[in-house]
Amino acid sequence: MSEDQPRMVLLRVFRYRSGDEAPRYDEFRVPIGPRTTVLDALLGVRRLQDPTLTLRHSCLHASCGTCGMRVNGREVLACVTRLDGLGDRVVVEPLAGAPVVGDLVVDMEGFYRRLGPSGRPLVRASEQAAPELPDLERFEDCIECGLCLSACPVAATDPRYLGPAALAAAGRLLEEPRGADPAAVLGWVDDAHGAWRCHVAFECSEVCPAGVEPAGAIMGLRRRLLRDRLSRLAGLHDREARP
Amino acid sequence: MDRPHVAIVGGGGTGAALAHDLALRGLRVMLLERGELTSGTTGRHHGLLHSGARYAVADAESAVECIQENRILRRIASGSFEENGGLFVAVTDEDMDYKPGFLAACAACGIPTGELTPAEALQIEPSLNPALKAAVWVPDATMDAMRLPLRFFASARRNGADLCPFTEVTGLLRHGALVTGVAVHDHLSGRDAEVPADLVVNATGPWCERLAGMAGADVPVRPSPGVLLALRGRLCNRVVNRLHPAGDGDIVLPQRALSVVGTSAWVVTDPDDLDVPEEHVQAMYREGARLVPAVAAAGFRAAWSAARPLVGAAGGASSGRQLSRTFKCFDHAVTDGVEGLVTITGGKATTLRAMAEAAADVVCAKLGVQVPCRTRETVLEPHTAYYTGGRAA
Amino acid sequence: MTGKGLRAVGGRHPSRWLDPRGRHLGTWAFVLNRLTGLGLVAYLYLHLIVLSTLLRGPEAWDGLVAVFRRPVFLALDVLLVLGLAVHGLNGLRVALVGSGLLVDRHKALLVAAGVLVGLVGLVAAVRTFA
Numbered sequence: 163m164s165e166d167q168p169r170m171v172l173l174r175v176f177r178y179r180s181g182d183e184a185p186r187y188d189e190f191r192v193p194i195g196p197r198t199t200v201l202d203a204l205l206g207v208r209r210l211q212d213p214t215l216t217l218r219h220s221c222l223h224a225s226c227g228t229c230g231m232r233v234n235g236r237e238v239l240a241c242v243t244r245l246d247g248l249g250d251r252v253v254v255e256p257l258a259g260a261p262v263v264g265d266l267v268v269d270m271e272g273f274y275r276r277l278g279p280s281g282r283p284l285v286r287a288s289e290q291a292a293p294e295l296p297d298l299e300r301f302e303d304c305i306e307c308g309l310c311l312s313a314c315p316v317a318a319t320d321p322r323y324l325g326p327a328a329l330a331a332a333g334r335l336l337e338e339p340r341g342a343d344p345a346a347v348l349g350w351v352d353d354a355h356g357a358w359r360c361h362v363a364f365e366c367s368e369v370c371p372a373g374v375e376p377a378g379a380i381m382g383l384r385r386r387l388l389r390d391r392l393s394r395l396a397g398l399h400d401r402e403a404r405p
Numbered sequence: 406m407d408r409p410h411v412a413i414v415g416g417g418g419t420g421a422a423l424a425h426d427l428a429l430r431g432l433r434v435m436l437l438e439r440g441e442l443t444s445g446t447t448g449r450h451h452g453l454l455h456s457g458a459r460y461a462v463a464d465a466e467s468a469v470e471c472i473q474e475n476r477i478l479r480r481i482a483s484g485s486f487e488e489n490g491g492l493f494v495a496v497t498d499e500d501m502d503y504k505p506g507f508l509a510a511c512a513a514c515g516i517p518t519g520e521l522t523p524a525e526a527l528q529i530e531p532s533l534n535p536a537l538k539a540a541v542w543v544p545d546a547t548m549d550a551m552r553l554p555l556r557f558f559a560s561a562r563r564n565g566a567d568l569c570p571f572t573e574v575t576g577l578l579r580h581g582a583l584v585t586g587v588a589v590h591d592h593l594s595g596r597d598a599e600v601p602a603d604l605v606v607n608a609t610g611p612w613c614e615r616l617a618g619m620a621g622a623d624v625p626v627r628p629s630p631g632v633l634l635a636l637r638g639r640l641c642n643r644v645v646n647r648l649h650p651a652g653d654g655d656i657v658l659p660q661r662a663l664s665v666v667g668t669s670a671w672v673v674t675d676p677d678d679l680d681v682p683e684e685h686v687q688a689m690y691r692e693g694a695r696l697v698p699a700v701a702a703a704g705f706r707a708a709w710s711a712a713r714p715l716v717g718a719a720g721g722a723s724s725g726r727q728l729s730r731t732f733k734c735f736d737h738a739v740t741d742g743v744e745g746l747v748t749i750t751g752g753k754a755t756t757l758r759a760m761a762e763a764a765a766d767v768v769c770a771k772l773g774v775q776v777p778c779r780t781r782e783t784v785l786e787p788h789t790a791y792y793t794g795g796r797a798a
Numbered sequence: 799m800t801g802k803g804l805r806a807v808g809g810r811h812p813s814r815w816l817d818p819r820g821r822h823l824g825t826w827a828f829v830l831n832r833l834t835g836l837g838l839v840a841y842l843y844l845h846l847i848v849l850s851t852l853l854r855g856p857e858a859w860d861g862l863v864a865v866f867r868r869p870v871f872l873a874l875d876v877l878l879v880l881g882l883a884v885h886g887l888n889g890l891r892v893a894l895v896g897s898g899l900l901v902d903r904h905k906a907l908l909v910a911a912g913v914l915v916g917l918v919g920l921v922a923a924v925r926t927f928a
Contacts, residue, residue, distance in 0.1 A: 235819020385898020
């Protein structure tokens with residue numbers, strides 16, 4: 163077979179309409195090349211085979227975070243995930259943990275409800291080569307895709323868990339407050355369903371497409387909370403010792 | 406909602422800003438978008454907040470529009486930009502010949518500039534081509550292509566607009582030559598519905614010819630895609646443009662931990678079937694590397710195409726009102742004898758608010774509504790409010 | 799019209815943490831910890847029940863011990879030791895990393911824990927059956 167001939171792959175795609183009794187899986191055979199992404203294939207299906215297929219996408223380059231879905235069970239951004247190398251049968255499902263609004267579209271309200279109280283600004287300071295250069299800005303790395311929340315095994319069982327994205331945002335606020343009150347942020351995450359609910363699986367950092375390293379952020383929060391607690395305890399001891 | 410005054414078809418930047426403007430003026434607005442918001446052309450652009458310098462020489466009107474909107478957006482959408490400025494970099498003698506005219510044109514358009522020696526430029530932007538001959542600082546900035554329009558959507562929803570993504574317009578409701586609303590298919594429920602409205606606005610970008618055709622109207626808009634390339638690594642900290650008359654691959658800009666190189670241009674008939682020609686991708690690498698050499702060896706993240714709505718001259722009858730150099734409005738009652746339908750098209754991501762103001766003025770005039778525009782001063786809701794925010798009573 | 803059809807599809811699924819697809823080493827460790835934890839708790843209750851046989855006198859106890867000397871139960875004993883090792887060593891990793899210590903080395907800690915578990919299991923097997 164020549165390199166230019168398209169290979170056929172079978173997509174098993176999760177389908178659901180509000181009002182359906184239960185979801186089903188539809189199968190589509192699609193031609194792929196070495197660069198074909200999951201999103202390319204799904205849009206091709208929508209254009210040529212089934213115009214009712216519903217999915218989210220916007221930027222096509224891992225910046226907007228809207229095309230998050232599970233491919234063979236793993237959370238990815240469809241626009242930058244190549245089908246070549248994933249096998250001949252590929253299962254495509256919506257993100258886990260959020261109500262499915264239709265096919266591959268999930269309701270992101272829960273994700274933003276957790277992230278919102280962080281009040282994190284979109285923009286952060288940017289590292290500069292030399293300190294005498296003017297201040298620079300850059301967007302926060304987190305693209306709000308929700309892959310981390312979907313992948314987290316704790317979020318699977320605890321609906322009140324703040325989740326990696328919100329906690330990572332809190333971690334960023336402590337690093338660079340930009341007007342936020344660090345005590346308030348720490349108080350927000352110092353909760354049984356906050357930073358302490360994490361079970362150190364690190365799945366969030368594995369699936370994050372934007373290099374946020376949420377697991378590391380959560381451990382950082384816990385280290386900070388522990389240190390504060392210990393120093394408060396130490397402070398108490400000192401006070402009691404004085405007459 | 407009760408019967409909307411205006412049904413806006415198209416959930417890109419144009420639709421977003423228009424929904425916001427009209428909702429602010431107290432109209433009942435319903436917006437219909439067949440996919441996710443900004444999933445058409447708007448979400449795909451490279452994220453440049455134009456200073457207008459790129460147009461100063463060849464198209465002063467566009468340039469003035471851009472710098473004005475640049476300032477307004479920084480005010481009403483503060484916190485949504487990387488305000489690091491931009492550079493126009495000369496790498497050849499021809500580029501140097503272009504420079505004096507460029508500086509004069511920017512001055513004439515009110516675009517502040519600052520000249521930098523190669524050493525100065527390399528000091529603030531070490532990734533630049535070390536062989537650069539000159540650099541000019543301009544007030545470019547970087548935006549998030551989806552999240553800026555999302556702020557307009559969030560504000561519109563807050564003021565009562567009904568935003569309906571995944572709701573595709575399948576036809577226009579007609580009463581003879583009068584358009585009375587839209588027929589829609591809700592992809593999430595699989596159900597069809599009819600939405601009567603006083604006026605339908607076609608804001609579908611490169612698809613606007615298709616939608617206007619549903620009413621037997623014509624819009625001389627052709628989809629004109631261009632290729633963009635995203636590379637791993639924040640190779641530069643600010644926008645880097647080539648100091649020359651516009652050409653392919655003449656801009657490199659940062660997007661978080663990625664760098665985007667753009668763009669090219671060709672014309673197609675179907676905006677849903679866009680290629681990503683390999684020669685164009687290679688051109689991005691090649692031309693981008695002339696500005697920022699690290700582009701050549703940077704890791705590939707994505708390559709995609711986005712279709713601009715290219716407004717051409719119409720044959721025969723009136724070619725629509727030129728609301729500005731960059732965007733046009735077609736009142737189909739005038740151009741095609743079809744009342745109740747207006748098309749707004751063209752424009753740039755940077756001028757979405759201005760486009761909406763002009764279009765909203767037309768819409769209000771047609772509906773006999775005399776409320777002034779307030780979008781210049783109204784600070785927008787944060788983009789997260791689109792997902793969590795409520796509506797005003 | 800906005801189509802927010804919020805049905806019960808998707809959303810929380812209490813056993814989703816058992817879905818093995820696309821998961822990495824850290825999640826496997828978490829799953830193992832949960833399973834061994836449950837297993838050890840079950841064993842504890844079993845152990846107490848077995849111990850209560852002492853109340854019935856030395857003959858009953860000796861009879862039970864003879865049963866537990868059979869190879870299948872010795873194998874279960876090795877499994878128990880493995881379970882303890884997994885839960886204990888991984889628990890140590892979780893305690894360390896979860897307090898913000900050695901976070902950058904968490905994968906190395908996992909591998910080290912795995913190696914130690916293997917060693918412990920090997921020693922237990924040898925000493926039980928040899």
